[in-house]
Amino acid sequence: MNDKPLLEVKNLKTHLHTERGRVTAVNGVSFTVSKGEIIGIVGESGCGKSVMSQSILRLLDHTDSVEYEGNVVFENQDLLSLPLSKLRAIRGDEISIIFQDPSTSLNPVYSIGNQIEEVLRLHQKMSKKEAHKKAIEILGLIGIPSPEIRVNEYPHQLSGGMQQRAMIAMALSCEPKLLIADEPTTALDVTIQAQILELIVELNRILGMSVLFITHDLGVVSEICTSVKVMYLGQFVEEATTDRLFETPLHPYTQGLIKSIPKLEGSRHDKLHVIDGMVPSLSDIPQGCSFSTRCPFADELCFNKEPLMETVHAGHSVKCWHYAKINSSEGRAKGGGSKNGTSYS
Ligand SMILES: Nc1ncnc2c1ncn2[C@@H]1O[C@H](COP(=O)(O)OP(=O)(O)OP(=O)(O)O)[C@@H](O)[C@H]1O
Ligand SMILES: [Mg+2]
Structure with a gap:
């Protein structure tokens, strides 16, 4: 096994300046992700899962009321201090993120196909024609009916569940080394949810894609994750392999x-x-x-x-x-x- 982790998060803290003053939403989180690992992050609402996952790619930067501390090392580069231009090249190419709320990540003025094709042309250097064909294939894989028609539709023409699937298609289309999936299947019905989980597991198995899987759903964690981290108020309170966590949970919260x-x-x-x-x-x-x-x-x-x-x-x-x-x-x-x-x- 390659002993160098793909991602190493060291004592990550995220401070947010809010109306209530400066609060620390992520409070000293450390962990590593190795190639091919699927790590589950669980915890109740508000415990800092989304802030943590967005901090890894500095996606809260735009608020300018955010301060990060610590290190997020990906392939020998600290993402917390990397110039934005270099970080942009990693986002959506080597590390993809599926957001909890699909409406925040689809651009309303471009068709779904256009957005997926752009990712494929930019990151996989495909021609326009190849990218269009691949976009239809990915939409089909993700369970979108009549993908050759849907590919030309705009986000507002799709239901919430369809938007979520389109976003998942975009995140997976560049075959990232690391996928951060923040409640990726929340808005979806059980059958589609199962198909998407299967696809994530397949990409993990075939491409060795590592996954940081954030969820409330411990049932899903027990099915797909190699290990689990339990989060409470911005910190991990227990970490274990999945089998061990379910057999011998030690923390009263877990x-x-x-x-x-x-x-x-x-x-x-x-x-x-x-x-x-x-x-x-x-x-x-x-x-x-x-x-x-x-x-x-x-x-x-x-x-x-x-x-x-x-x-x-x-x-x-x-x-x-x-x-x-x-x-x-x-x-x-x-x-x-x-x-x-x-x-x-
Ligand atoms: N932009 C923001 N400004 C101020 N506080 C924020 C901001 N985003 C999140 N928070 C606060 O940070 C804490 C962690 O929120 P976060 O969204 O990470 O929780 P979560 O674990 O993802 O919850 P859920 O399971 O509901 O998605 C919460 O107390 C939340 O109110
Ligand atoms: Mg969240």
């Missing part, structure tokens, strides 16, 4: 997310587990462990001192003071106790 997955075989009257409380506002981040305000195991230590990410097994790390006791047979018997009621210090 355990809560896994318990919240609806069970197919469950009765309609089964109550869905919900993690207590809400994600705190970025302008009110807890002092110690970021999850302490919602954690049933939190004690004085958790409220006052931030835990470090600790490696508990090769490839499995967790950021929790009490993971060992919580997951001991005694801890499990306590079952979490009442909120803030079980002390482990």
